[in-house]
Amino acid sequence: MRYLIMAEGEGDGELLLGRCAAVEGLFTDPPPPPREVLVLRGCAPGVRAEWLGAASVVGRTESGFEVWWTLVDAEVLSVAPHTGNPALVDVTIGAGVLPDDWHRHADGPFVRFELTTGRGAVRAVTRSATDGLVADRAAAEPLPLRLVGCEPAEPMRAALRKRRGRHPGYTELWSLDDTGRVMDRRAIGFDAEWTRPSVLGGALVDVLLSVDADGLPGLAARPAWRLWRAGPPQRAGSWRELDAAGRHAWLMLAMRRERPAGPDRSGGEYHLAGAGLRDEPGLHCAIGEALLGPGGYYGWGWDALFDSLCGGFGLVPPFTLVWHDFAATERELAGEHDPAAGPGYPEELARELEERGVTVLRA
Template sequence: MQAREHAVWERSFPVGYVLAYEDADGEKQYGARCVSAEGVFADPVPPPREVLTLRGCTPAGPLLEAVASASGPYRPFPEIRVGVRDDRQPLQWWTLVDTTVLAHRPSATDPDLVDITVGTGVREEHSWPQPLPASPRFELFAGGRAASVSAGSCQGIDGLFTARRPAPPLPLRLIGCEPAEPLLAVLRRPRAWERDWAQLWALDRNGRRMTRLEVGLGIQDARPSVLGGTLLDITLSDGGERPSLIARSIWETWYEGIPTTPNQWAAHSAQGREEWLKMTAMGMNGQRPDRSGGEHNLDGRFATDVPGLHLAMAEALLGPGHYFGRAYDAFKDCLSGGFGIVPPFTLVWHDAGIARQALADDVSQEGLTYFEDVVRLLELRGATVVLD
């Protein structure tokens, strides 16, 4: 199913969204086209504040610095990721949001270890079906997933495994919709579909699928549209995970078409650049032919964070608006082929010192910074990297 097939109709309003669903064979099918949507963007509601105690800890990195701080208030962390694992692999991932060290003292079981009491919000990210071992290990990482550093480990966390009330779903209102089957069936029997999911495709002004959202098909309300005619306004009871408010201006830019000017992303924050990267990834529909050779110039002036590095890399190798990885593993996949270019080629990295300094604190287990890891990977794959 192609978005452009449903992007034109005999009405004065342009089609802004297409609702698509997956049939029993896994094929995308057309559900509806709509003029607009209200409530697309929403910053996540922070989880309620809690007090946890990290038992028997060996703090490292930023957490060690906070514990060693001689004066309060103690240094907060935007995020601490907790990996709950056995001897082989992580079994659960949790995120402690906006964490502050409240107190610390030597552990009662081992004076060489530390018990750390923190104030935080708790969010469970992922868990596998395996049961936890009798004595799980708790590994700590400070910072987001794209740029995390070790914060040490603990023997246990009091208060982590507590039942929490999930955040209420956020409704999403689709404006000016022309439904087809099976959405008409959903409207006739909403309860039968309330656990089903669909994709809401946001289109640019040319009818190209710009990005997509996963939305629930639970119908909260359907009524004649404020736009008139036979159109409907449909409120979905669960609009799914939303892009943040910061993404709105990025969607506005991409609505005009795939950007063709270099560094249009540069003025955005790291979070905004992540949203820009999502837009570039939507342009990847299957494998594409690769070319090799040539000299490519990377403008390093704005590679001040991980998403900025990858945006600058993609522009250097393929041009503005293209995708060539959002993080290290995805970048590695792109270098393996099918994304438009493969080594050997020459990459001249101008102002390389900016990324080297900006990512100096993002260190892998091998002791290399993110910048050094990227350069090494390029060279291992056969690229010549000139750091200017």
């Protein structure tokens, strides 16, 4: 049995709903959101028509309340003079927009919008109106997840006896590696469409669930999961063979890895191999490995890294980080950086580490 279906039990305990041999649909990607055309009106000049890829627009109210709209496969379609002020431009964007209703909670009208494509890479700013952005969008349809070869415990049997099998509480799917350790925990709920005798035979059953699309790891995570199936990685640099999405999945698995009990240590010298990282997920894989060994986790991004410095992840400042091939890291991560915005991501991160008690030696 490679998977456990767990729910909240009494107090802080956990309740076993059932076990199953396999899961079909775990690595399914949701369909992309429908394409839309958005217009940011009255932007400063300097924007050009280009493909952006993953991007976002952040809207701010006068009080500082922020709403983020995530854009999928975004492209600046055109840049034209603004009708009210020819010194400004209207920026037309084609993109899929992920549904998000946070704009309903804004405490006033939005007074500023920024189009960004990465840390510090602001492509356009407007204090004027936008067309098509602030709107209610339909939530993504749930996806099917089939539990194959289930051995239900009584709480699951009770849910399945209902006309529509639902467990009322918070429910997770735990994935086990070959050593029996929990490799991943994922909130899926328990909303059963049907139950049938299992294709594996015996007294087992197969169960079809409907789950939220954002609860699944997605297709890009499969290569990283294969590397972790045998147990926590023992070989340095295994993550280097993955693409950016696979490296992000690697970081999520590393984050969920059980950490040794006991107090955090400090001091010592650690060596970061800075060549061949390619992207920000690669950099954070390398940092976790440098500080805590193969499969080590020390944050999956900027904020998570600095949360790790506060303790609970095995190492706290002061310590020394020798960043080898620092110039190579800067070159490889330069694609999303606008030089006018200040130092690049590696240099900015190094400076912030130094402010928080880490000695960074750029080699």
